[in-house]
Amino acid sequence: xxxxxxxxxxxxxxxxxxxxxxxxxxxxxxxxxxxxxxxxxxxxxxxxxxxxxxxxxxxxxxxxxxxxxxxxxxxxxxxxxxxxxxxxxxxxxxxxxxxxxxxxxxxxxxxxxxxxxxxxxxxxxxxxxxxxxxxxxxxxxxxxxxxxxxxxxxxxxxxxxxxxxxxxxxxxxxxxxxxxxxxxxxxxxxxxxxxxxxxxxxxxxxxxxxxxxxxxxxxxxxxxxxxxxxxxxxxxxxxxxxxxxxxxxxxxxxxxxxxx
Numbered sequence: 001x002x003x004x005x006x007x008x009x010x011x012x013x014x015x016x017x018x019x020x021x022x023x024x025x026x027x028x029x030x031x032x033x034x035x036x037x038x039x040x041x042x043x044x045x046x047x048x049x050x051x052x053x054x055x056x057x058x059x060x061x062x063x064x065x066x067x068x069x070x071x072x073x074x075x076x077x078x079x080x081x082x083x084x085x086x087x088x089x090x091x092x093x094x095x096x097x098x099x100x101x102x103x104x105x106x107x108x109x110x111x112x113x114x115x116x117x118x119x120x121x122x123x124x125x126x127x128x129x130x131x132x133x134x135x136x137x138x139x140x141x142x143x144x145x146x147x148x149x150x151x152x153x154x155x156x157x158x159x160x161x162x163x164x165x166x167x168x169x170x171x172x173x174x175x176x177x178x179x180x181x182x183x184x185x186x187x188x189x190x191x192x193x194x195x196x197x198x199x200x201x202x203x204x205x206x207x208x209x210x211x212x213x214x215x216x217x218x219x220x221x222x223x224x225x226x227x228x229x230x231x232x233x234x235x236x237x238x239x240x241x242x243x244x245x246x247x248x249x250x251x252x253x254x255x256x257x258x259x260x
Contacts, residue, residue, distance in 0.1 A: 101131025
């Protein structure tokens with residue numbers, strides 16, 4: 001079983017939406033994969049077929065996200081039951097960790113439900129994802145997430161991009177004081193990786209995402225699947241392994257290993 005016990009070895013986690021991207025993450029030297037679907041929705045629960053194929057194809061630790069839909073993180077009873085069912089399925093599949101986050105309507109962490117899911121996920125470690133960036137009070141939210149038993153928080157410092165939230169990230173690391181790991185994510189690249197590492201985070205999270213043109217020669221115009229014209233139908237997103245590798249080299253540099 002994978003755990004987060006060695007905080008001296010700082011990690012790179014790659015948000016991956018396809019088998020191709022998972023293979024790219026491994027080639028780049030990343031430590032862990034966050035497996036998702038739906039990049040244009042910020043990541044939703046991946047299919048079981050993808051999950052099993054990734055587990056068969058890479059040697060990296062694979063954490064699966066539990067997010068039954070895009071949009072907010074306040075789930076009704078039916079959605080909550082789906083999440084619980086997915087936990088059982090992913091545990092049986094053999095993933096190494098799970099990623100989730102549930103909020104109350106008032107912007108607080110749903111401690112009760114999150115704790116129930118963490119207990120259901122055991123012995124797998126659970127990451128509280130960027131639902132954290134939508135909370136009303138991040139200082140209180142940190143304490144609440146710790147109370148649920150989650151092992152790690154993924155955050156951009158409650159900003160759109162992590163570099164803009166670096167000061168809050170630094171404060172969260174100080175407040176956490178080793179009780180939970182903090183991972184910075186959103187907009188992470190080789191140009192800002194060192195500044196984010198200097199906040200004291202335990203890990204960096206990125207997708208290294210780029211897009212290429214679809215192989216389709218015939219292209220039907222005037223149709224937007226999902227009704228969102230701004231989402232391109234003929235672009236294919238994938239992880240650029242060289243972008244990830246550039247971050248990995250910084251995180252794993254001798255000058256950064258063990259620095260907190």
